[in-house]
Amino acid sequence: MKNRHLVLCVTLVALGTMVPGSACAQTKPTSTGEIVARVNDQVITLAEYQKAEQQLRDEAAQDCQGCPPEKIEAQFKAQQKDLLRGLIDQVLMVQRAKDMGISVESDLNKRLDEVRRENGLASLADLQKGVESSGLHWEDYKTTLRNAMLQKEVVRREVGSHLDVSSDEVKQYYESHPQEFTPPERVILSEISLSTEGKNPDEFEAVRKKVEGLRSSVLHGDDFHQVAAMYSQGSTAKDGGNLGTFAKGQLAPQIEAIVFELGKGQLSEVIQTRTGFEFFKVEDHLPSALQTIEQVDTAIRNTLSAQKMQPRIREYLAELREQSYVIVQPGYTDTARLI
Numbered sequence: 001m002k003n004r005h006l007v008l009c010v011t012l013v014a015l016g017t018m019v020p021g022s023a024c025a026q027t028k029p030t031s032t033g034e035i036v037a038r039v040n041d042q043v044i045t046l047a048e049y050q051k052a053e054q055q056l057r058d059e060a061a062q063d064c065q066g067c068p069p070e071k072i073e074a075q076f077k078a079q080q081k082d083l084l085r086g087l088i089d090q091v092l093m094v095q096r097a098k099d100m101g102i103s104v105e106s107d108l109n110k111r112l113d114e115v116r117r118e119n120g121l122a123s124l125a126d127l128q129k130g131v132e133s134s135g136l137h138w139e140d141y142k143t144t145l146r147n148a149m150l151q152k153e154v155v156r157r158e159v160g161s162h163l164d165v166s167s168d169e170v171k172q173y174y175e176s177h178p179q180e181f182t183p184p185e186r187v188i189l190s191e192i193s194l195s196t197e198g199k200n201p202d203e204f205e206a207v208r209k210k211v212e213g214l215r216s217s218v219l220h221g222d223d224f225h226q227v228a229a230m231y232s233q234g235s236t237a238k239d240g241g242n243l244g245t246f247a248k249g250q251l252a253p254q255i256e257a258i259v260f261e262l263g264k265g266q267l268s269e270v271i272q273t274r275t276g277f278e279f280f281k282v283e284d285h286l287p288s289a290l291q292t293i294e295q296v297d298t299a300i301r302n303t304l305s306a307q308k309m310q311p312r313i314r315e316y317l318a319e320l321r322e323q324s325y326v327i328v329q330p331g332y333t334d335t336a337r338l339i
Contacts, residue, residue, distance in 0.1 A: 037084060037328045039091040044084075049332075052087060056080055084328065085336045090147060092320045097150035100157070104149040111145055159312045165304045173300050174293045181296050185248060185288045187259050190224060190241040193234040193278030211270050211277040218267060224281050234278070241281070255280070 037044040060076040067075075116127045128138045174181065192214055194207050214231055218224050228241030236243055248256060258268050259280055268280040293300075321336065328334045 035329060036332050037088060037334070038325065039088055040095060040325050042091055042095070044087050044091065049084065049087065052083055053080065056083060081333070082335050084332055084334050088321075088326060088328075088334060088336070089317050090151065092317060092324060092326075093151040093154050094147050095324075096158070096320060097154050100154070102150060102153050102157075104146060104153060107149055108142065108146050111149070112142070155309070155313060155316075159309060159316050160305070163305050163308050163312065165301045165308075169304055170297060170300045171293065173304060174296065178290055181291045182288060183247070183286070183291070185260070186245050186286050187262075188245045188283040188286070189243040189259060190228065190281045190283055191234060191236060191243050191278050192218075192224070192228045192232040192241055193273075193276050194231075195233045195276040197275055208270065208272070208277050211279065215267060215270060215279050218281075224267075233276070242283075243280075245286075260285075 034046050035043045036046050036049045056079050057076050060072050060079065064072050064075055112124060112127065116124055119127065119130065121127050121130065131138055131141045192211070194211050196204050196207050199207065214227055218227055225240030225242075228237055231237075232241055234241070246256075248260065250256075251259070252273075254273075255271065258271065259282055262268060262280075262282045262285065264282060264284050266282050268282075270277055270279045317336070326334075328337075
């Protein structure tokens with residue numbers, strides 16, 4: 001890591017001992033092109049600060065939809081106080097990644113392709129058009145993703161690799177949080193369904209008989225998932241009818257009352273719904289029971305690692321700051337210096 005030192009005026013600003021009219025004393029920037037902070041050879045401009053501030057405000061409104069304005073403002077203010085600290089942290093992390101020679105370009109390309117597929121787009125060019133139509137610059141969008149990946153990789157190498165969770169810690173957490181490892185009663189379901197949308201009453205009966213016939217074929221030995229893939233008209237047909245896992249309260253009452261009375265491997269009767277006729281197979285019926293420590297070992301280790309991670313990250317960032325040239329303009333607060 002390059003040896004970067006704080007300058008005297010940074011220390012004076014942090015201690016609140018700066019003398020008005022001294023070489024360090026400046027007024028709060030009023031132009032968006034002016035500088036809020038310097039981090040080694042990089043600057044954080046007022047425009048960047050204001051953009052991040054607006055994003056925080058938008059997120060506060062989104063997270064608290066329907067809340068009174070004063071509550072949204074309070075939530076925004078609570079996060080705004082650490083805004084500059086966060087921006088400086090990001091710059092330090094990305095600079096450290098460059099010092100370490102970390103490249104995430106292949107992962108970035110994979111992530112962009114994932115976003116493309118998640119949005120049902122045919123090409124990256126279509127993704128670019130979508131990003132730009134939302135008001136973002138394509139290169140800025142990629143830079144944001146790239147920087148997030150660089151920061152994650154720095155944390156993994158410099159912090160996460162030094163974390164250790166002992167078996168005793170896992171056992172203590174397991175014994176102290178039994179409710180976390182006692183899932184509710186649930187069923188794993190598959191379905192075969194035919195639609196009655198747009199059909200008249202006579203056609204309804206024909207659909208019912210066809211579904212009854214499909215159920216009969218499964219009862220007589222045909223593979224449920226093959227039948228679903230060939231004949232089901234539901235959105236799950238392409239997955240062989242696999243519907244998912246459900247706890248009580250997650251299904252329509254009419255369906256829940258039936259499937260929770262069935263055991264593993266059993267079929268429901270044909271059920272009429274608002275959109276058609278269907279029947280279910282209970283792939284498994286899981287009771288509410290405390291999982292063994294072996295079953296949840298990995299989950300507990302992840303939880304404990306996450307708990308240890310945040311304070312270690314702050315310690316690591318403090319070390320980066322000590323080895324860096326960081327100066328904040330008067331009128332702005334870097335809360336890392338208040339700790």
